[in-house]
Amino acid sequence: MQFCQEDAGEASPERAALAAEQARIGTMYERLDVLRAHTADQLAEVQLQTHTGYAALVERETRAYEHARRRAQLSAVEEGLCFGRIDLSYDDGPEARYVGRIGLRDTEHETILVDWRAPAARPFYAATPSDPLGLTRRRHLRVRRRRVTGLDDEVFDSEGLSEGDRRQLVGEAALLESLHRGRTGRMADIVATIQSEQDRVIRARLAGVLVVQGGPGTGKTVAALHRAAYLLYTHRNVLERRGALVVGPNTAFLRYVSDVLPSLGETDVVMRTLGELFPGVEATGHDPHATAAVKGSPLMADLVAAAVVDRQRTPREAFGSGDLVVEVDAGAITVPEAACRRVLDTARKLPLAHNTARKYVVRSLLSELARAESTLLARPVQDDDLPFVGERLWHEAPVRRALDALWPDLSPQRLIRDLFSDPEALERVGELVGLDAESRAALVRDPALPWTVEDVPLLDEAADVLGRDDSDERARERRAEENRAEEVRFAQGVLEFTGLAEDEMMNAEALADRHRDEGPRRTTAERAGEDREWAYGHVIVDEAQELSPMAWRTVMRRVPTRSLTVVGDVAQTGSAAGTRSWTDALEPYAPGKVHVERLLVNYRTPAPIMAVAADVLREAAPGEEVPDSVREEGDAPRGVRLSSLPDGLPGVVAEEVAAIGEGRVAVVTSDRHLAEVVEALPRAARPGTAGDALEESVVVLTATESKGLEFDSVVVVEPDALLAQPRGANDLYVAVTRATRRLTVAHTADLPGVLKRLEG
Numbered sequence: 018m019q020f021c022q023e024d025a026g027e028a029s030p031e032r033a034a035l036a037a038e039q040a041r042i043g044t045m046y047e048r049l050d051v052l053r054a055h056t057a058d059q060l061a062e063v064q065l066q067t068h069t070g071y072a073a074l075v076e077r078e079t080r081a082y083e084h085a086r087r088r089a090q091l092s093a094v095e096e097g098l099c100f101g102r103i104d105l106s107y108d109d110g111p112e113a114r115y116v117g118r119i120g121l122r123d124t125e126h127e128t129i130l131v132d133w134r135a136p137a138a139r140p141f142y143a144a145t146p147s148d149p150l151g152l153t154r155r156r157h158l159r160v161r162r163r164r165v166t167g168l169d170d171e172v173f174d175s176e177g178l179s180e181g182d183r184r185q186l187v188g189e190a191a192l193l194e195s196l197h198r199g200r201t202g203r204m205a206d207i208v209a210t211i212q213s214e215q216d217r218v219i220r221a222r223l224a225g226v227l228v229v230q231g232g233p234g235t236g237k238t239v240a241a242l243h244r245a246a247y248l249l250y251t252h253r254n255v256l257e258r259r260g261a262l263v264v265g266p267n268t269a270f271l272r273y274v275s276d277v278l279p280s281l282g283e284t285d286v287v288m289r290t291l292g293e294l295f296p297g298v299e300a301t302g303h304d305p306h307a308t309a310a311v312k313g314s315p316l317m318a319d320l321v322a323a324a325v326v327d328r329q330r331t332p333r334e335a336f337g338s339g340d341l342v343v344e345v346d347a348g349a350i351t352v353p354e355a356a357c358r359r360v361l362d363t364a365r366k367l368p369l370a371h372n373t374a375r376k377y378v379v380r381s382l383l384s385e386l387a388r389a390e391s392t393l394l395a396r397p398v399q400d401d402d403l404p405f406v407g408e409r410l411w412h413e414a415p416v417r418r419a420l421d422a423l424w425p426d427l428s429p430q431r432l433i434r435d436l437f438s439d440p441e442a443l444e445r446v447g448e449l450v451g452l453d454a455e456s457r458a459a460l461v462r463d464p465a466l467p468w469t470v471e472d473v474p475l476l477d478e479a480a481d482v483l484g485r486d487d488s489d490e491r492a493r494e495r496r497a498e499e500n501r502a503e504e505v506r507f508a509q510g511v512l513e514f515t516g517l518a519e520d521e522m523m524n525a526e527a528l529a530d531r532h533r534d535e536g537p538r539r540t541t542a543e544r545a546g547e548d549r550e551w552a553y554g555h556v557i558v559d560e561a562q563e564l565s566p567m568a569w570r571t572v573m574r575r576v577p578t579r580s581l582t583v584v585g586d587v588a589q590t591g592s593a594a595g596t597r598s599w600t601d602a603l604e605p606y607a608p609g610k611v612h613v614e615r616l617l618v619n620y621r622t623p624a625p626i627m628a629v630a631a632d633v634l635r636e637a638a639p640g641e642e643v644p645d646s647v648r649e650e651g652d653a654p655r656g657v658r659l660s661s662l663p664d665g666l667p668g669v670v671a672e673e674v675a676a677i678g679e680g681r682v683a684v685v686t687s688d689r690h691l692a693e694v695v696e697a698l699p700r701a702a703r704p705g706t707a708g709d710a711l712e713e714s715v716v717v718l719t720a721t722e723s724k725g726l727e728f729d730s731v732v733v734v735e736p737d738a739l740l741a742q743p744r745g746a747n748d749l750y751v752a753v754t755r756a757t758r759r760l761t762v763a764h765t766a767d768l769p770g771v772l773k774r775l776e777g
């Protein structure tokens with residue numbers, strides 16, 4: 018049942034209902050205005066405080082931080098502050114509960130608006146006719162600029178409604194209205210129209226690995242982002258300290274989804290592509306399919322470990338002589354082979370990473386060299402003095418060079434660059450771990466080339482095996498830890514003294530953390546983003562089917578608690594070493610703790626386009642189900658035969674631009690035709706160039722780049738070339754499922770069999 022301002026008659030009950038809701042909504046906005054003014058006053062007042070001393074400073078900074086955050090939150094909720102109402106029936110009478118972006122209380126502390134993430138709001142999303150959760154009615158409110166423009170009611174009246182399907186949509190009219198809106202190049206939040214199957218995903222418990230598997234357009238991404246907002250709200254204490262990380266396939270995608278969390282009032286989340294997970298490297302390019310397949314394979318972990326051992330050499334391996342002979346100022350000094358071997362064997366057995374064990378190697382060999390020098394000079398030296406003599410020798414270049422050749426200080430970049438640019442080393446190390454000649458050849462690269470996305474997990478693996486000589490740092494940390502308990506006690510005192518503890522603005526641990534070395538200005542997200550070893554409280558991985566076994570190792574290092582949301586569709590896997598089975602990929606990391614939820618309804622693509630997609634899916638992933646489209650009706654997809662791309666494509670694209678009006682068109686092509694398509698459409702945008710390509714009216718993308726995105730109209734170019742790519746059927750499936758309204762397939766050759774439906 019649905020009504021809006023325009024169709025409400027003079028004194029109709031509908032008009033009365035609108036007026037009543039308008040009054041309620043008006044009260045909420047009045048309250049919002051009061052709170053905003055109050056928060057602005059509080060912030061100004063805090064900023065003017067001039068008391069000195071640590072407690073006053075802490076109080077000022079904590080209050081300023083929280084007031085500023087509250088102010089940002091209050092200003093982000095202006096549009097769509099309240100979007101729903103649920104009516105519940107209790108023995109002692111009915112209750113009407115309003116649901117919105119944030120919670121609000123009136124001056125009497127009575128709740129006038131429930132935060133959408135709060136347990137009290139759950140029935141709004143989760144109730145179905147077969148399980149109404151105590152609701153008699155659910156109402157969606159359409160509000161524009163503080164004015165109630167329409168209502169959409171569902172009555173959960175057991176007398177009047179038949180047993181419904183559990184998957185029945187909630188608020189169908191509100192949902193369809195939001196789905197019909199033109200695309201803007203940025204994903205919007207769906208807080209007003211979350212569906213019950215999505216709500217289960219959003220509110221699932223924090224612990225363990227939640228996999229959200231679903232076909233294209235089933236709302237996996239948007240549900241995962243709402244889950245992040247929900248978790249940050251519900252588990253603020255844990256997540257504020259450890260932070261949350263969202264991993265997406267590329268920067269265009271991250272930009273596409275970047276408005277969702279701020280619109281839900283959450284800004285403190287780290288968003289990274291896989292190519293950015295290793296601080297200091299920003300990889301965007303990909304390796305060719307064959308190389309990517311090798312680099313993603315779990316054998317690479319063995320290869321990296323073996324490459325490190327390969328750099329730990331005896332004098333014979335490094336210089337061709339059994340003894341270590343070094344030319345120093347005093348003359349040639351010699352450490353016998355047996356002594357060298359003893360030091361190196363011991364170092365290899367130490368339970369230490371390579372760079373940490375180096376300290377032992379260097380110290381021990383310097384002592385041996387010091388002894389050798391004293392023999393050469395016939396000047397006996399006491400054992401106690403060896404370190405000093407060694408220290409002096411360390412300043413002689415030949416000594417450093419010799420020790421570096423035996424056990425070098427290695428950065429991950431140096432290890433991988435040296436290995437991949439040295440076919441002999443690759444052969445030596447590769448053979449040890451069982452890597453065949455073809456795979457070894459695929460790894461050889463020019464050291465001057467930039468890192469690829471597929472290199473990043475290898476660098477991360479190397480960093481793990483190499484370790485860092487962080488003994489100074491650790492000594493500092495030990496001292497800091499000793500102070501920490503004291504600081505937490507002190508912070509607790511400050512919180513109690515200032516009354517901040519009662520306001521629940523902050524806990525003592527978080528306050529103590531904030532005032533440690535780094536000072537209060539850096540947010541958790543900033544600190545986490547720069548630290549490779551940061552352990553996040555929760556990690557969300559989107560388009561997760563693209564992750565190789567090596568990439569999973571990288572992600573898992575960032576979340577030792579294994580609290581993850583993994584979002585993807587194994588039918589869309591395009592990358593060479595991508596995931597085919599969630600269980601195989603994830604169970605080893607969290608045995609018994611992997612839970613798969615399936616989303617089955619497609620909110621993006623109308624049924625006529627999904628019929629085309631279904632034919633492609635049978636080829637790409639036989640046995641996988643095509644999700645049901647919410648929208649039955651839609652423009653018929655079409656095939657257009659062109660004499661050539663330059664002659665025909667601009668006309669097809671112009672027709673699409675005209676057909677969709679304000680919306681966005683994507684031209685999706687194979688890697689092979691990319692340059693030709695770009696040339697044929699000189700005014701179309703490309704990702705990675707200035708500005709936001711997705712906000713332009715026409716953008717050209719490869720199938721890989723189009724993953725996770727959506728457009729009002731999609732023109733797929735030369736489908737046979739897409740099919741000919743490795744995992745080409747998956748790529749074509751991705752391409753044809755990006756459209757929200759129109760799909761055109763432009764081709765110069767015959768249409769491939771899977772698209773025969775478009776002939777005629």
Ligand SMILES: Nc1ncnc2c1ncn2[C@@H]1O[C@H](COP(=O)(O)OP(=O)(O)OP(=O)(O)O)[C@@H](O)[C@H]1O
Nearest residue numbers: 207210211212233234235236237238239620621725
């Ligand atoms: N409950 C909902 N209300 C309104 N819009 C929705 C809802 N669920 C999903 N959508 C919309 O459907 C579209 C597809 O959602 P999303 O991109 O999250 O799907 P996906 O499953 O991640 O797709 P893909 O696998 O193709 O990347 C988006 O525009 C999203 O806003």
